[in-house]
Amino acid sequence: MESTEVPLGHLALPDAPGPAAGSPTHPGVVLIPDVRGVYDHFRELAARLAGAGFAVLVVNLYRREGPPRITDVGAAMRWIRELPDPRVLADVQEARDFLASHAVVTGRPVGVIGFCMGGQYALLAACGCRGLAACVSFYGMLRYEPGLDPAKKPRSPLQAIPDLRCPVLGLYGAEDALIPVADVRALEEALARTARPHEVRLYPGAGHAFVNDSRPDAYRPEAARDAWERMLGFLRHHLGESAPART
Secondary structure, X not given: OEEXXXXXXXXXXXXXXXXXXXXXXXXXXXXXXXXXXXXXXXXXXXXXXXHOOOEEEEEOOOOOOOOOOOOOHHHHHHHHHHOXXXXXXXXXXXXXXXXXXXXXOOOOOEEEXXXXXXXXXXXXXXXXXXXXXXXXXXXXXXXXXXXXXXXXXXXXXXXXXXXXXXXXXXXXXXXXXXXXHHHHHHHHHHHHOOOOOEEEEEEOOOOOOOOOOOOXXXXXXXXXHHHHHHHHHHHHHHHOOOOOOOO
16 A cells, blocks of 8 residues: 655555456545544545555645644534635545546546545535545534525535435434434435435444544444445445446
């Protein structure tokens, strides 16, 4: 596995040839991290995905101004409320296009995955960005509170789902203090009204950030293992040889 820092973020590339016979190429995955940005947890997840055969770009949403200083959940939520969604989605589009044109990926599909705030933006990207073939949202927030600046927050993920452009896998904890189960059920209902393949998994006993093994308070090993394997199967199905590159 080869990894390097690039202007758009952290790039992790597989060592082995691609899955198509005689092809050196691999499917691509844009990984959107949580509110703290690119740190070791997401570099490690990118390495795991690269080891599974995906070319991964962990997109750095803070490359202009540097990461925010997050001291608690309240500070994180205040930062997310002020972050302009159009700018973030433009960054995700740029990351997708970078991967699609990379020699290791050229001609293969590109998907998007995200965690926490990144899961929120993965869903929005699946509804608003071009050329994404699959989306996986790990505990991505779904609903915006009333009164936010519409220039920064034009629509929430739940409001965007009617414009969904690709298959979606949503992975949530039943004990998530930030995302009510009612919102997850609303996501299921909204996805059911689309023509896109979808799956939503709700893990009993798991809360927010249950995949993050750098947070012992949140990490739930069994749920994390199941969610990771479910994600790999989903990506392999939708980004594999039978999935054509989207335009």
